Amino acid sequence: MLDHIEKLLLLQERDRQIAQLEAELADIDPHRRFALQTLEAAKNDLESLKSRVKKLETERNKLELEVKEKKQLIEKYSLQQFQTKKNPEYQALAHEIENCKRDISNIEDRELEVLEQIDATQKQVAAAAETLKQLSQRVEQQLETFAHRETSLKQRLAELARGRAELAASVDADLLPRYERLRKSKGQRAIVGIEHSVCGGCHVRLPAQVVVGCKASQEIMICPNCGRILYYTHDMNTAAAE
Ligand SMILES: [Zn+2]
Numbered sequence: 215m216l217d218h219i220e221k222l223l224l225l226q227e228r229d230r231q232i233a234q235l236e237a238e239l240a241d242i243d244p245h246r247r248f249a250l251q252t253l254e255a256a257k258n259d260l261e262s263l264k265s266r267v268k269k270l271e272t273e274r275n276k277l278e279l280e281v282k283e284k285k286q287l288i289e290k291y292s293l294q295q296f297q298t299k300k301n302p303e304y305q306a307l308a309h310e311i312e313n314c315k316r317d318i319s320n321i322e323d324r325e326l327e328v329l330e331q332i333d334a335t336q337k338q339v340a341a342a343a344e345t346l347k348q349l350s351q352r353v354e355q356q357l358e359t360f361a362h363r364e365t366s367l368k369q370r371l372a373e374l375a376r377g378r379a380e381l382a383a384s385v386d387a388d389l390l391p392r393y394e395r396l397r398k399s400k401g402q403r404a405i406v407g408i409e410h411s412v413c414g415g416c417h418v419r420l421p422a423q424v425v426v427g428c429k430a431s432q433e434i435m436i437c438p439n440c441g442r443i444l445y446y447t448h449d450m451n452t453a454a455a456e
Contacts, residue, residue: 216431218386219445222393222405225381230402232374239367246360253346253353260342263335270332277325284314284321389434389443396442405443411454416440425452 288311295307382390396404406414411425418439427435428446435444446452 215445215447216434218389218434219405219431219443221381221385222389222443223445225378225385225393226402226405228374228378228381229397232371232378233402235367235371235374239364239371242360242364242367246357249353249356249360253349256342256346256349260339260346263339263342267332267335267339270328270335274325274328274332277321277328280321281318281325284318288314393443400440400442403442405445406437407450408444408446408452409450411452413437413440413442413444415442419454420444 291307291311291314295304295311298304298307385393393404400415403415408414408420408425408428411422412419416437416439418437421438424435424438424444425446427433428444429452431446436442437444
């Protein structure tokens with residue numbers, strides 16, 4: 215194998231490692247955002263349950279006040295009954311008192327329902343608070359793991375970048391710009407093998423003289439179709455697949 219090719223393959227492998235670590239690094243942030251969103255949602259759940267309890271308690275107080283007012287009315291009507299001497303007026307007041315009693319009974323039924331709702335919602339609050347507590351711990355651990363991972367990936371990337379500069383400097387000065395251009399236009403595979411006599415990049419069948427040129431390892435061969443740099447190793451089978 216040409217020395218140029220060997221160095222270029224090392225550089226390409228280094229670039230592949232760098233790209234992989236960069237992808238892993240880029241993947242951390244969405245995961246971190248998701249963890250924080252989950253935590254935020256759990257906090258919101260708890261808050262909305264708490265405010266539901268407050269609303270129900272306000273309603274309960276309102277109902278209690280209504281009962282109190284109805285009882286005061288009954289007292290007032292009873293007093294008026296006691297003072298009146300006219301029978302129709304007495305009957306009318308008795309009717310009013312009955313109405314008040316019926317209202318009180320209805321309000322107390324409603325109050326009982328509200329109390330049950332308060333009880334059930336308070337249980338939900340306790341469960342949501344426990345969920346939030348556990349989730350907070352978990353998210354805290356996750357964030358720590360993400361931060362560690364980020365630091366170590368950045369360190370590793372810095373090491374790889376230093377090594378890459380050395381590798382790039384060792385590559386033939388004419389070949390390097392072609393490689394860099396190919397990497398921009400074709401992605402990670404700029405230099406490819408010729409297994410089954412097809413270009414390992416675009417998979418188009420290579421002309422016989424290109425395959426022979428690759429095998430001879432005397433000069434750099436280029437895929438006439440996609441422009442990628444080609445290389446040959448002895449373990450490649452160059453018999454064309456039908
Ligand atoms: Zn090609």
